[in-house]
Amino acid sequence: xxxxxxxxxxxxxxxxxxxxTVVCNADGIPIRxxxxxxxxxxxxxxxxxxxxxxxxxxxDIDPQxxxxxxxxxxxxxxxxxxxxxxxxxxxxxxxxx
Amino acid sequence: MEIVHVYVRRRGDFxxxxxFSDRPAELLVDIGPDPPLADGFIHRDPxxxxxxxxxEMSEHQVNTERFESESRGINHVEGGWPKDVNPxxxxxxxxxxxxxxxxxxxxxxxLQLGSVMENCIKQNNATDIYQDYSEDEEAADEVxxxxxxxxxxxxxDPNEVKRTVTGLSWHPDGNRKLAGAYSCLEFQKASxxxxxxxxxxxxxxxxxxELTLKPVSPLVCLEYNPKDCHTxxxxxxxxxxxxxxxxxxxxxxxxxxxxxxHRDPVYKLIWMQSKTGTDAFSASTDGQVLxxxxxxxxxxxxxxxxxxxxEGSLDAALGxxxxxxxxxxxxxxxxxxxxxxxxxxxRKAKSPAEKIVCTxxxxxxxxxALQRNPFFPKNFLTVxxxxxxxxxxxxxxxxIMWTRYGTSYLMDACWSPVRPAVFFTVKxxxxxxxxxxxxxxxxxxxxxxxxxxxxxxxxxQESGRLLACGSRLGGAxxxxxxxxxxxxxxxxxxxxxxxxxxxxxxxxxxxxxxxELRLKERSRSEQSREDDGAKEADGQEDPEELIARAEADFFxxxxxxxxxxxxxxxxxxxxxxxxEKEVRNGAE
Numbered sequence: 001x002x003x004x005x006x007x008x009x010x011x012x013x014x015x016x017x018x019x020x021t022v023v024c025n026a027d028g029i030p031i032r033x034x035x036x037x038x039x040x041x042x043x044x045x046x047x048x049x050x051x052x053x054x055x056x057x058x059x060d061i062d063p064q065x066x067x068x069x070x071x072x073x074x075x076x077x078x079x080x081x082x083x084x085x086x087x088x089x090x091x092x093x094x095x096x097x
Numbered sequence: 098m099e100i101v102h103v104y105v106r107r108r109g110d111f112x113x114x115x116x117f118s119d120r121p122a123e124l125l126v127d128i129g130p131d132p133p134l135a136d137g138f139i140h141r142d143p144x145x146x147x148x149x150x151x152x153e154m155s156e157h158q159v160n161t162e163r164f165e166s167e168s169r170g171i172n173h174v175e176g177g178w179p180k181d182v183n184p185x186x187x188x189x190x191x192x193x194x195x196x197x198x199x200x201x202x203x204x205x206x207x208l209q210l211g212s213v214m215e216n217c218i219k220q221n222n223a224t225d226i227y228q229d230y231s232e233d234e235e236a237a238d239e240v241x242x243x244x245x246x247x248x249x250x251x252x253x254d255p256n257e258v259k260r261t262v263t264g265l266s267w268h269p270d271g272n273r274k275l276a277g278a279y280s281c282l283e284f285q286k287a288s289x290x291x292x293x294x295x296x297x298x299x300x301x302x303x304x305x306x307e308l309t310l311k312p313v314s315p316l317v318c319l320e321y322n323p324k325d326c327h328t329x330x331x332x333x334x335x336x337x338x339x340x341x342x343x344x345x346x347x348x349x350x351x352x353x354x355x356x357x358x359h360r361d362p363v364y365k366l367i368w369m370q371s372k373t374g375t376d377a378f379s380a381s382t383d384g385q386v387l388x389x390x391x392x393x394x395x396x397x398x399x400x401x402x403x404x405x406x407x408e409g410s411l412d413a414a415l416g417x418x419x420x421x422x423x424x425x426x427x428x429x430x431x432x433x434x435x436x437x438x439x440x441x442x443x444r445k446a447k448s449p450a451e452k453i454v455c456t457x458x459x460x461x462x463x464x465x466a467l468q469r470n471p472f473f474p475k476n477f478l479t480v481x482x483x484x485x486x487x488x489x490x491x492x493x494x495x496x497i498m499w500t501r502y503g504t505s506y507l508m509d510a511c512w513s514p515v516r517p518a519v520f521f522t523v524k525x526x527x528x529x530x531x532x533x534x535x536x537x538x539x540x541x542x543x544x545x546x547x548x549x550x551x552x553x554x555x556x557x558q559e560s561g562r563l564l565a566c567g568s569r570l571g572g573a574x575x576x577x578x579x580x581x582x583x584x585x586x587x588x589x590x591x592x593x594x595x596x597x598x599x600x601x602x603x604x605x606x607x608x609x610x611x612x613e614l615r616l617k618e619r620s621r622s623e624q625s626r627e628d629d630g631a632k633e634a635d636g637q638e639d640p641e642e643l644i645a646r647a648e649a650d651f652f653x654x655x656x657x658x659x660x661x662x663x664x665x666x667x668x669x670x671x672x673x674x675x676x677e678k679e680v681r682n683g684a685e
Binding site: 025029078082089091 | 194198202203214215217218225
C-alpha cells in the first residue's frame, strides 16, 4: 500500500513542469515532500490557511457543499491543492509558456 | 354637513381681556349610525397587508484616524506538531511521519488525489486553459470612459505649522519619489517656529517622508537633476541656491554665497542640458536670471538682468516669476514676469542687450507658470491672473487661444506629457482643472476639487498617469488619471497641430488688420499735425510730457465742447429771433 502511494507521487513528480509536491495532514504538518525543509514548511503552512478559508467560504454559501480542489495560478507557476479526508496534496507546477 | 358653533357677544364687551375658565363638555352635534348606508359597503376578508420585519438601517460613513503602520518581518518556526513530538528531534518527527503514512485514510486519499492531480497537470501541459482567445479582436474603443481622476494619496506636512507646497519635482527614474519644497510665500506671515525643512516622499508611504532636506532658509522651488537622480537643487526664500546629494544626507552639499545670489526668493530653478550635467539657471523677482555651475556655487557663471530698456539696471528690471527651458532648444529660454510679460531670450546672444529677443504681453498679473507643449515646442502655455493662455512663438501681439476669466486665481499649469491636447491648471479655490482643447474649449473637461484650501503647485509624472498637486496647508495630493486622459488618442497629434495652425493664422490675420488700421490712423494724424509741427508720439516719452499732453488734450476737448454748445445756443436763439420776426411779419 505504501509503495503504491510512493509510485503515485513519483509519477506526479515526473510530469513535465512539476517543481515539487507536499503532502500534509489536517494540522498542516508536512508528511512527505520533495522540496527542502524551509519551502515545505512555508507551502504547508500558508496553503493550509488558505484552504481552510476557501473551505469555509464554500460551506458558508451552501452547507451541503465541500471544497475538493483549489487551483492558484500566478505569473510564474500554478499551485494545485487537492483535499480529501483532511489530508492535503499540494503540487507546484511551472507554466511553460 | 357643517358643524358650526355660534356665539354672541355684545359690542361693548369687545376688547376686554379674555377670562378663560373651565366648564363641562357640551355636546354640540351627535351623528348616529345610519343603517341603510351600511348596506352600500362590503366587508373585506381576508386583507393583504405588507409588513417588513427587517432591522431599520441607515447609511453612515466613518473615516478612521490615520493608523501608523510599519512593515516588519518575522521568522516563523515550525509548528503544529502534536504535544508529544518535539519538532527539533529528527527521530520523533520521522517516527510520526511513518505512523501517518501507515494510516488507511492517508493511503486512499493520496491515491485518489493523485489521479485528480495528474489530470490537472496534464491539462496544464497540454494547453493554457486561461488563454484569452478574444485578444486578437479590436478593442471596442467607441466606448469612451468619461474622463476621470481620483486621489490616490495625500502627503501631509508633518510639522505643526503648515507651510505651502510651493514646488514639486518627480524623481527622474522610476518616478517613485516626489520631492516637495515647502515654504510660506505670504509676505511676513512666516512664523518664527516655522520649520525650514523640505521633504522627499516615497509615493507608497504617505505616513513618513523618506528624506528630510534641511536648508538654511525655506525652499521655494526644488528640482531633481534629470541626469543624476541622486542630486537635487533648490532655490531658497532668501535667494540662495542649494545643492543636495541624497546619498550624503539632509544638509546641502553646497550653498551659493549670499552676496552673489538673488535678492528675492528664487521662484524657479531649471537644470540645463550640458555635458557636465551640473548646470542650472534660476530666476527671481529681483529681476535677474543667474546661471550656476553646481560644483562652484560661490558665484554664478552668468548673469542677465531682465531690463527691457536693455541697460542692465536693476531698478527698471522686471521681476521673474516663471522660467522655461526646453532641452531641444538649448540656447533659447523664456521668462515669465511679475508684470505679466513673457520674455523670450537667447542665451548665446553677443551682447547683453540682445539677450532679450522679444516680449509677449498677455496677462494682467504675474505669470505663474510657463511651459512649452512637449509635442509642439512652438506653442507654449502661460498662466497668470485668472486665465490660461496658449501662445505661438510667431505671434507676439496676443495669445492664440485663451480660457475664460475664471473666478479664482490660477496658480500653476502644465501640459500632459502624453497627450498634446491636454493641460492641467490649479486654482486658489482648491480646484484642479483638466482642459482638453480637442474636446471642449470654453470649459475644462474635468474639474476636481482636490482640497478646501488653495492649490499652489502642480507636477505631472512622465508616464502621464500620476499627478501631484500641492496645497497651501502643506498637503501634496497624488491623483491618478483615468485612461482616457493618459493615453494618446488616434489622430490627436495631427488634430492638435491643425488647431494650433488655424488659431495662429487667425491671429496673424487679425494682427495684420490691426497694423493696417494703425497705419491709416497714423498717416491721418500725421497729415493733420504736419502743419502744427508737433512731434509724433513715437517711442518713449517722458511721463511729464505725457501728463502735459494729456492735460492739453483735455482742455482743448473741453474748449471744443463749450464752443460747440455756444454755437448751438446761438443757432437756437437765431431761430427764435427768426421765428419771432416771421411771426411779427406774419402778424403785420
